[in-house]
Amino acid sequence: MSRWVSTMVWLLVLVAFAALGSITDDERLMTLAIQTFIFAALASSWNVLGGFAGQVSLGHAAFFGLGALITRELWLGEMALPLAIVIALAVTAAVAAAVGLPMLRFRGIYFSVGTLALGVAVWITAGNVWPGISSLPADALREYEFTGPYYVALGVVAVVVAVSMWLKRSKLGLGMMAVREDEEAASATGVSALAYKMIAFVISAVLAALAGAAFAFFSVSYYPQFPFSVVWTFEAITIVFVGGVGTIVGPLVGSVFFVVGRDMLSSTFPEIQVLTFGVLFIVVVLLLPGGFVEAGQRLFKLVSRGGADQKAKTGIRPGEREGKEKT
Amino acid sequence: MTQLVLQSAVSGLLVGGMYGLVALGLALAFGVLKVLNVAHGELVMLGGYAAFLIFTERGIDPLLSMPLVFVVLAFIGVVLYQLLFRFVVRFDIEKRIKNSLLISFGLVLILQAIAVLLFTGDDRSIVTGYSSAAWVVGMVRIPWVRLSGLVVAVIAAVALEWLLTRTTFGHAVRGTAEDWSLASLAGVDVRRVYMIAFAISAGLAGLAGSMVSLGYSVNPTIGLGWTLKALVVIVLAGLGSMRGIVLAGMLLGLIEGLASVWVGGPYRGVVALVVFLVVLSFRPQGLFGRGGAYV
């Protein structure tokens, strides 16, 4: 029953955002929203590998960039956007499968630094092979509207969240989390750790590429090397941890904090916005080590009546108490 | 052509000495505190500015002002430890690495912004009387400035080795790195050890910064590039190995130098990274390390 409630809530939120896209004309709001969606999708995609499967990849931007690159090249070359995206995802899946196999033999910090090395190598190569800026043609620019990119970005983040949710509740997800908790123990019980890590790696990569496609469709002009930059990886990881790693809502909340927070800072403190954001960010990390989601959960425990937990232990059924929290 | 190859190799080895010097500090912080400080490059940057300012304001050569720069950066290290990293070392290793990664990411933003406010965004560099001087050995030129970077790296590595193996403090550090709860039981003041180790790590970054200012140039954004190089060097050397750091750095530099000749300048970085990955797959514990990439 609660699963239906939660699904309804998510759908409601989706409809609300979709409506927002048609109602508003405010370009600044739409830009913020699109950026938030893209970050949310990218962060959620990292969360699949890093949060569910526990493998901290520092080369994630390589797939974001790849998705953006292929989508942009094909779409600007007169191909229909949906087809371009499908091809981008397929290529990314193939590349991720090829790369994941050798990479996932490493563990812990070796995996992290290894993926970092790979990510930087890809970034350098992208910059050398595609040095020229990618701008929309002049007439497309003059006719540019935010509505299309808004819905694409919204659709992308909806898909990514849906996949994450499905994954988390599936046996596949369970296997990943088992590997995350204790790889040796999982292997001992017959779970093929490598298989689960590979699946997480590929799914994570494909979702990142999807976020990249949204970026490519939204951006007016950028250098193709840009989405490959390691800064995207760092920002995605930041968002996931600040929001709450391993949760579904965490990356979403984190991306709102990140995008909206930085924007508000840049209007209020234009000279020292980076400095202020850095300080704010550290404060959040120190005070809320489990991220916003965990903080929120603790807050609820405090706010809901003190005896609630005790009463639960004495066996009163959940439905009997009004407004009682359910997991 | 041979001159090109030899000179590129020599230049690469010298640059690699710099990589090793930068990596030393980060290796110490990671090895002892198990803290991943991605703001290490920013500490190098601050060291570079410190050396630059001492040079332009007081006319003191960077090779001579190094002890002062070390002290200044060590002090900054103490401050950063007390303000930030002290809270991170409470956690277990996994959480420590992740939290320190996040905190140091915030630190990157802060230190870069402060540097811009204090020093402007311009590139600065130290040019001395001997900046163009070089030893000529056969076909090869060994510029003094580059050589000094390597020499400082070697001296620092040797000094660090001595500190870690021959002093009581060093034993306390190694014990703490090994198992901090046991060390604590044995009477080691773990918090003090951490603080001093971090301070030394920052001081080493300062030395590296001096050499960067002398051999290259410094501006507020150079940090991340050096941090990336340091991470690769540390893993290449093998986690837990201090001795191999400078050698691993030199090897990385050598590969880059030769890659320039045979593959072309724009891809020297790529080749080095790919070679690094290949080495890691065949020798997961790093070139000189114990423990493994598979563990």
Added chain:
Amino acid sequence: MTRHKLWVLLAVIALIIAACGGNEDTSDTTGAATSTTEGVTETTEGATATTGAPMEAPEAVYFGAVVPQTGAFAGGGAQVVRGYTYAVDAINEAGGVYVEEFDATLPIELILRDDESDPNKTTSVMEELAGENIAVYLGGFGSPVHAAGTAVAEKNQIPYLGVATALQALHEQGYQYYFSPFPKSPDIAVSVYEMLNGLLPEGERPLRVGIFQETTDWGEELGALWVEEAANHGYEVVLHEKYAPGSEDFTDIILAAQAADVEALFSLPTPPDGFNIYKQMGELGWKPPFSLVVRAADVPTWNDLGDAGDGAMLSAGWHWALGFEGIDAINERHIAEEGRPADPIVGGSYALVQIVVDAIGRAGTLDHQALRDAIAATDMDTVVGPITFREDGTAPIENPLMQRQAGSVVLVWPVVEGEGAGDILYPAN
């Protein structure tokens, strides 16, 4: 599940708050003079509102300037800012600019933003500025930021004027809103050969040309043109090496240049590469008799190199010794505030403000479309000389070449008399 719901609702609330914050900025646009928040497909109505009663005037005429004040291009960016500031101050001191549609003389306010030398920040900052009722965009320093910025200007259909970029490709996109009265790659390529042939007698010319080409769009563009023009002027390209910007070590290309006996070295390095190249040339003991480092030697910090930096040639688009009207006033202020005559990029950016003010006068309105048309029809004298615009947004303009000599920037081409100009220091090694 309700917990999660609350989180997402909180997020939506946050977005809405941001929206309200955003709306406040855009709700005080006055009159119909500029509509920047509506759908960009509509061109603004009333191209010239010269008939009827004057509309309510805004407080000032706003210029939105996005300039690198930090990052790789910060040194050049500082010069751009100076140019804009000096010009705006000069106009305001003289009373401001008269806008006919309001029948009022308004001060100019320069809204200055930093894009951190990052083309991606350029686009986002420019989008922010679009909501601030600006009349025009003023660009920054460096081809990458211009390449990104001009697309945004075109999308928002707001005129964009910039100097400190020579990327010809930007003018071949069909942009209608981009104006850049600054020498472009073809001008630079031709001018350096013409200068060498003009200043040096036949037997002494550095005929063996070497090119250090960075793997960027402008690098490829200008590199190709240098090769093409070499043949037209009697020079031979003996070396054409590529490198990625941001490399620390240039040993291989410097040695290759030495081995090829390069006499004229051409490069356009992103800072600080030019600086590092020169340093390493010194370490390796090689310096060619002629060396053009576009972008690198423009900034005062080149003097950190000392003697080793002497002889470096610049192609920065302008020099105060050209003696156009208005330069003396600029120099007066520059010497008082910076201790030396105007830096190369100051002139070009100053001229941009002159052009916009002149266009406002002719258009009589701040409407973007009308302003664009007025700018396109420019025909005036500025501190960089007489300016008219071609259809593609470029202007016929001579490319002066300067050289670093004993710590200052000396104009060597075209040959003029007077202070600040001088003979070329050749050979430079």
